[in-house]
Amino acid sequence: MAVQHLCTAHANSGLIVFGHLQFNPAGDMEQIEIDMAVNGDLAKDRCWRRHGRLWTASEFKKYLNDIIKEAEIDPELLADVDLGLQLPHEGGLVRQDIQQYAHALMLRRMVPKFDCRFFFVQDGDAGLSKAFLAAFVPEVAAGRVDVATVSFAKYEFNDVREVLYAQGRKELRNNLNLTAQQLDSLPEFVLNEEIGREIVKRLVGHPLGSPFAWPYHTKYKRSRVVDLKTD
Numbered sequence: 001m002a003v004q005h006l007c008t009a010h011a012n013s014g015l016i017v018f019g020h021l022q023f024n025p026a027g028d029m030e031q032i033e034i035d036m037a038v039n040g041d042l043a044k045d046r047c048w049r050r051h052g053r054l055w056t057a058s059e060f061k062k063y064l065n066d067i068i069k070e071a072e073i074d075p076e077l078l079a080d081v082d083l084g085l086q087l088p089h090e091g092g093l094v095r096q097d098i099q100q101y102a103h104a105l106m107l108r109r110m111v112p113k114f115d116c117r118f119f120f121v122q123d124g125d126a127g128l129s130k131a132f133l134a135a136f137v138p139e140v141a142a143g144r145v146d147v148a149t150v151s152f153a154k155y156e157f158n159d160v161r162e163v164l165y166a167q168g169r170k171e172l173r174n175n176l177n178l179t180a181q182q183l184d185s186l187p188e189f190v191l192n193e194e195i196g197r198e199i200v201k202r203l204v205g206h207p208l209g210s211p212f213a214w215p216y217h218t219k220y221k222r223s224r225v226v227d228l229k230t231d
Contacts, residue, residue: 003088004096006103006128011121018106022099027054027092046095053102054092100128104135111136117144124151129229146230152214153223161222168217172198203228 007019033056036042036049046052055063087093111118118139122128132147139145156164173183175198186194195216206212208231214224 100131
């Protein structure tokens with residue numbers, strides 16, 4: 001069984017603020033499905049169900065059939081795939097969108113306790129940014145919360161990585177008017193501040209909702225794309 005772990009960490013300290021597992025240990029799924037059939041839950045939209053936050057066996061099976069019907073799976077790997085694509089034997093599997101909204105709503109409880117602005121930077125999961133924007137509507141409108149997603153290339157050949165890294169360093173040297181030696185000698189915190197200033201210059205006037213290609217590739221994060229969800 002594969003489950004998602006969703007967490008929010010503080011950027012500077014690395015402190016994990018909240019972490020939630022896509023699993024409800026209290027749910028007896030066989031009994032829940034019986035209850036849903038008896039009370040008519042399965043005929044209702046999910047938002048009106050008593051147990052709408054959990055996957056039912058029948059709906060999960062249909063979901064799996066839809067995503068793997070055109071996939072070609074090596075017979076030798078089939079057993080491992082089946083183990084990953086199943087409901088837990090005990091407890092219940094929480095639907096991912098419910099997990100994301102619940103996580104955002106719990107974070108929202110913390111906002112009134114602090115007199116500062118919050119920046120939520122997330123991976124490129126469309127559902128996650130929608131959950132945060134929905135949960136923080138008043139705070140976004142008041143300018144207290146901003147949301148952005150960041151994605152980057154994860155699977156590239158080493159030659160491609162080196163080329164992109166060289167391009168990024170060259171562009172950074174040109175923008176900062178530094179030699180390669182001067183750039184390499186900068187302390188990390190100074191370099192990060194300089195990069196921040198250059199990025200801010202480029203983001204001024206950048207259309208909201210239009211992905212921004214990060215120009216300064218590193219060896220570990222290449223082809224980064226930033227999508228600002230708020231102004």
